[in-house]
Amino acid sequence: METDLSALYQLLGSRDRPVLPSGEQRAVLGCGYVGQTLARQWRAQGHAVTGTTRRASRLESLSQWVDEAILFDSESSKNDLSFINTVDCLVVALAPTGQQYVDLDTYRSVFSRGIDQICSAIAARQSSSPLTVIQLSSCGLYGDHGGALTCEQSRIDLLHPINALLAGSESKLQELRSDHVSVTTLRLGGIYGPGREIPDWLLAAAGQQVERCGHHVPCWIHRDDVVEAVDLIAALNLSGLYNVVDDLQLSKQTITDHLCAAIGLPQVEWMGSEREQRVLHAAVSNQSIKRLGFQLQYPSMIDWYLASRSAAV
Ligand SMILES: NC(=O)c1ccc[n+]([C@@H]2O[C@H](COP(=O)([O-])OP(=O)(O)OC[C@H]3O[C@@H](n4cnc5c(N)ncnc54)[C@H](OP(=O)(O)O)[C@@H]3O)[C@@H](O)[C@H]2O)c1
Known part of the structure; x- marks a missing residue:
């Protein structure tokens, strides 16, 4: 029988997370928009952080935010992932x-060839000290649920080749679970935040006809809430699968209608399209991670956007 530990997790999640005086060894594979913010936060908390980038030209700037900046390119045979031997926590x-356009082979490079290299490095680890692996995946995997409530146990859409690659990467990492390796998959909504003002992109279509379906329900999450969710899982050292999305659960049309009305712009006319292939149409639930004590700093992308606009005036 499974014991319900949600009350304990909520208590732990609501407390300040202690950092040992010496900190932990942590690594972030892919210091992009989220990864770099996470790496900076962990370093500021006293952890020793290794971070990777694919571009040699970024190594110097990344070195400001991590203790060790390393090149990792899924297409290279010269990657040195030996730092995984000594880390306590690894975020993918x-x-x-x-x-702008990412073809299928580029997805395959990252989510198949790249993940294979990471899995081999974890499997070859000599140490039996505990390791927490946290993968950032996507709620895009759920596909078309007709806008219905969708949780971690709901079916995923394996027909779309990008989703099949992502699901394969989740399984490969999950299979590494052992007595001393815990693996958590976080399925994220579309990430927004400073420098990624998704509402601006939606508002750019105000007053125009758009060849897309406005009734589809996507999901969203602020960058800083992703960082908080990863930090919580690292502190709890859990294995599991959690959706990390905000509370919005509205169609694209409803979101743009709200935004246009609030700003005084004409509405977008959604024309629908047969050509949309990778559809996410699901009211994705965030209840599982909330049961761990996770609290959203930004429950609504609309409120965040309108508040940042009025703060800027
Ligand atoms: N963006 C979204 O809306 C969204 C939605 C759902 C899930 N996610 C997931 O959330 C995570 C963070 O997303 P993000 O928006 O922060 O990503 P991002 O800004 O695009 O950063 C991606 C990172 O991956 C590195 N990278 C790219 N191609 C690579 C390759 N072939 N080999 C090795 N490294 C490579 C990049 O290297 P450089 O440093 O050289 O750029 C960068 O550090 C990702 O795992 C993503 O799948 C994102």
């Missing part, structure tokens, strides 16, 4: 970047 925050 890789995503294809740098291009």
